[in-house]
Amino acid sequence: MRKEYPPCFGAPFTQNLISLFGLLQFYKLQVLAFLFVGLLFMKPAVAFGVSECPPGLQHYFGFDEPQDGGYVDLVSGNKATCTSCPSTAASLFAGGQQFKENKVNFHDISNFNWGVNGSFTISFWMKTTAKPSQNMVIVGRSAEESQMMWWAGVDTEGYAVFELYDKERNGFLMRHEGKKLNDGKWHHIAVARDDNMKFNKLYVDGYEVEGFEYFYKTGFESNALLNIGYLSRDKGYYYTGLLDELMVHSRALEYTEVLEQYNNGAGNYCGPKQIAPRIVSEAKTFGVQGQGYTYAIKATGNPAPGFKLVSGPAGMSVSATDGTVEWVPASAGKYKVVLSAENSIGKDEQQFEVEVKKGLDEPNGIQHHWMLNETSGVKYKDFYTPYEALSAENTKPAPVFGVVGTGQYFDGKDDAVEVSKSVNFDWEANANFSIELWVKTTASTAGNRVFIGRDAEDSYMHWWVGADEKGQAGFQLLNTDFDGTYVGNSGPKLNDGKWHQVVAVRNSKQQLNSLYVDGALVAEKSHVYRKGFSTLAAVTFGYMKITDGYHYEGTLDEVKLFGRALSASEIQERYSKVYGAITELIKFEGHYAINTVNLDWETAAEYNNDYFTVERGANGKDYTEIGNVKAAGTTSFKTDYKFVDEQPLNGLNYYRLKIVKKDGLFTYSPTVVIEKTGPTASAFYVYPNPTSGGEVNIKVTNLTKDGSVQFILTDLSGRKLLQNIVVADAVGAIQLVLPVPEKLKSGLYLLSVVTNTKTLSRKLVVVR
Numbered sequence: 147m148r149k150e151y152p153p154c155f156g157a158p159f160t161q162n163l164i165s166l167f168g169l170l171q172f173y174k175l176q177v178l179a180f181l182f183v184g185l186l187f188m189k190p191a192v193a194f195g196v197s198e199c200p201p202g203l204q205h206y207f208g209f210d211e212p213q214d215g216g217y218v219d220l221v222s223g224n225k226a227t228c229t230s231c232p233s234t235a236a237s238l239f240a241g242g243q244q245f246k247e248n249k250v251n252f253h254d255i256s257n258f259n260w261g262v263n264g265s266f267t268i269s270f271w272m273k274t275t276a277k278p279s280q281n282m283v284i285v286g287r288s289a290e291e292s293q294m295m296w297w298a299g300v301d302t303e304g305y306a307v308f309e310l311y312d313k314e315r316n317g318f319l320m321r322h323e324g325k326k327l328n329d330g331k332w333h334h335i336a337v338a339r340d341d342n343m344k345f346n347k348l349y350v351d352g353y354e355v356e357g358f359e360y361f362y363k364t365g366f367e368s369n370a371l372l373n374i375g376y377l378s379r380d381k382g383y384y385y386t387g388l389l390d391e392l393m394v395h396s397r398a399l400e401y402t403e404v405l406e407q408y409n410n411g412a413g414n415y416c417g418p419k420q421i422a423p424r425i426v427s428e429a430k431t432f433g434v435q436g437q438g439y440t441y442a443i444k445a446t447g448n449p450a451p452g453f454k455l456v457s458g459p460a461g462m463s464v465s466a467t468d469g470t471v472e473w474v475p476a477s478a479g480k481y482k483v484v485l486s487a488e489n490s491i492g493k494d495e496q497q498f499e500v501e502v503k504k505g506l507d508e509p510n511g512i513q514h515h516w517m518l519n520e521t522s523g524v525k526y527k528d529f530y531t532p533y534e535a536l537s538a539e540n541t542k543p544a545p546v547f548g549v550v551g552t553g554q555y556f557d558g559k560d561d562a563v564e565v566s567k568s569v570n571f572d573w574e575a576n577a578n579f580s581i582e583l584w585v586k587t588t589a590s591t592a593g594n595r596v597f598i599g600r601d602a603e604d605s606y607m608h609w610w611v612g613a614d615e616k617g618q619a620g621f622q623l624l625n626t627d628f629d630g631t632y633v634g635n636s637g638p639k640l641n642d643g644k645w646h647q648v649v650a651v652r653n654s655k656q657q658l659n660s661l662y663v664d665g666a667l668v669a670e671k672s673h674v675y676r677k678g679f680s681t682l683a684a685v686t687f688g689y690m691k692i693t694d695g696y697h698y699e700g701t702l703d704e705v706k707l708f709g710r711a712l713s714a715s716e717i718q719e720r721y722s723k724v725y726g727a728i729t730e731l732i733k734f735e736g737h738y739a740i741n742t743v744n745l746d747w748e749t750a751a752e753y754n755n756d757y758f759t760v761e762r763g764a765n766g767k768d769y770t771e772i773g774n775v776k777a778a779g780t781t782s783f784k785t786d787y788k789f790v791d792e793q794p795l796n797g798l799n800y801y802r803l804k805i806v807k808k809d810g811l812f813t814y815s816p817t818v819v820i821e822k823t824g825p826t827a828s829a830f831y832v833y834p835n836p837t838s839g840g841e842v843n844i845k846v847t848n849l850t851k852d853g854s855v856q857f858i859l860t861d862l863s864g865r866k867l868l869q870n871i872v873v874a875d876a877v878g879a880i881q882l883v884l885p886v887p888e889k890l891k892s893g894l895y896l897l898s899v900v901t902n903t904k905t906l907s908r909k910l911v912v913v914r
Contacts, residue, residue, distance in 0.1 A: 199416035205394040226252040240419040242390035250374035261365040267395040269336035274387025283377040289368035304328035308337040322355040340398035352408030353604040412444035422492025423447035429498035435505040443469035445487035456484035511710040546864035548703035552816035556688035558699025563687035572680040580708040587700025595698040602681035621650040637668030653711035665721030727813035743791040759804035836911035856900040
């Protein structure tokens with residue numbers, strides 16, 4: 147989130163700041179026109195073999211000097227000097243310098259005397275564990291003859307800071323509270339002034355984390371020296387830590403240039419030193435049987451290193467040039483892998499273990515599958531990766547019957563689920579992908595409603611899949627330059643109370659963005675992307691993380707991401723397989739009594755049903771068949787079923803139904819959790835029932851003493867009408883009086899009680 151901060155040295159603000167991203171929806175297109183104007187006036191890099199660096203390089207300190215005596219600017223050949231010098235230390239790029247109350251000064255200041263219309267970028271690599279009592283300046287300048295002062299560094303809490311004031315003390319401080327820099331890891335910091343757009347920018351590890359518009363009144367000219375590792379002011383604000391690769395450009399680098407300059411330090415070193423490889427990427431340690439495993443190993447080094455698979459499982463390969471590791475695991479298990487990066491100077495190895503779990507019945511290329519089966523808590527597991535979706539306790543959706551098992555009902559007000567980390571959504575410009583999900587709603591979609599989306603604060607990237615104001619599906623895909631297209635405005639209305647499959651597809655080979663509803667193509671447009679979609683922003687379910695929110699009201703289920711473009715025939719087949727297996731369950735619950743578990747379920751209607759397979763598990767992941775119950779076949783009335791598990795497991799028992807049709811199609815019920823603890827099951831009483839209005843008495847017994855209980859009232863479509871958190875009393879019971887809302891029409895409703903160990907449901911019949 148963008149904030150406005152007071153200056154750390156006590157100077158007042160002289161103007162109001164306008165957050166770059168606070169005006170996202172209105173001005174994204176207006177700020178792009180001047181990105182390349184500064185290129186016309188750049189000086190070329192001229193010395194010491196740095197011609198491969200980004201254009202506009204004015205100064206470059208590699209800090210590779212093995213001993214005191216100054217630090218050479220690889221562009222001009224001039225030296226930064228010191229009387230109290232830092233010490234040489236190992237770095238990602240040959241050598242670096244370890245600072246601790248050291249002073250380094252650079253006398254060649256002409257390129258730092260920016261005018262009021264000046265633009266620049268200053269970047270560097272740093273590593274520290276310091277927890278200082280005052281701010282630490284890594285590079286800066288403070289005038290004595292005016293009030294000009296600027297610096298970049300780290301504050302007392304470990305966060306990145308950039309402060310820029312002109313000669314009349316006009317300016318402000320930018321501070322990013324997201325990632326702490328004093329964690330002992332290498333971080334890339336860049337600060338920029340873009341006069342074309344009148345913006346000051348702060349980048350951390352490749353991403354623009356702060357950006358504000360500001361109009362300066364005067365320039366930054368001064369006789370002051372450039373200070374490195376401190377600031378010539380007050381107590382010195384000394385930096386303690388490692389510093390390397392300090393660069394100054396005469397222009398504001400583009401977002402993509404800074405991201406490429408970061409790249410974990412891999413592949414973008416443009417200095418003259420020959421450097422042995424060092425692997426800097428985090429290994430991917432998880433996989434799924436039958437699904438493609440991909441990992442891109444990254445390493446520093448000059449010359450650019452080549453990559454090898456030293457040892458690994460059968461079928462695994464690695465590209466010698468770009469380090470892409472590919473493999474399709476044939477079976478579950480744990481597999482050891484050793485990779486190497488090597489050039490003429492040296493070699494580095496990475497050893498790790500990949501844990502492969504048993505796969506589901508999905509085609510190759512699936513990357514994520516959030517089943518949304520959870521009935522309690524605020525975490526929603528992804529089957530294929532460790533990337534959980536998360537919600538807050540007060541804004542979590544309600545568990546309801548889904549298209550497969552349990553789904554999540556979003557209230558259209560503030561319910562929100564986020565995936566804060568997943569590189570699989572950081573698509574390149576030429577990427578192929580497909581997003582598939584299922585929705586069911588009767589609510590209004592006025593103003594657009596988002597099922598899944600992502601909005602960047604560090605660029606102009608913005609995409610979403612949802613419903614437009616007419617209730618029809620929509621898919622907008624805009625890259626980091628806010629370039630893209632929208633497809634929609636056709637197809638069936640989604641808010642008819644039925645389950646709908648929605649699939650958004652990007653096919654880069656054909657340059658097509660496509661949108662499918664219920665297995666059929668409803669909209670398609672051609673577009674060529676030249677920039678990608680990488681960002682630090684979270685992927686959001688049920689809303690968009692911007693001012694209006696665009697909250698969805700309805701049930702969401704089975705959210706999947708594929709790393710390829712699904713074909714039209716695949717999408718049709720997937721729709722038919724799921725939709726054809728839908729059976730409307732009214733309830734599914736269980737009770738423990740005298741060493742047995744009694745399971746009860748009820749269907750509202752059935753079509754071509756064959757049988758129910760009762761499955762049980764101990765962990766909610768792995769299930770085994772424990773019995774079958776013959777289905778009624780085809781009905782238009784409610785049908786009750788029962789099953790007794792006479793040998794339940796000790797502790798928690800997870801039960802689900804596999805509902806099988808006569809044509810072989812099948813689906814799953816929600817999961818019921820029953821704990822084998824004692825001789826008595828919970829009782830759930832609702833009276834009077836049926837009711838004509840007024841009040842209904844509710845009593846539930848044998849719950850966890852003093853435990854939290856989620857109480858939910860829904861209609862048969864899964865629409866949440868009421869949700870409250872109540873606490874059981876000292877004997878494990880709850881008693882409450884429910885006023886029947888006047889808006890409830892005659893019909894059938896569900897009252898559900900959800901705890902960490904069980905889910906109970908009762909029908910409520912309203913007769914007006």
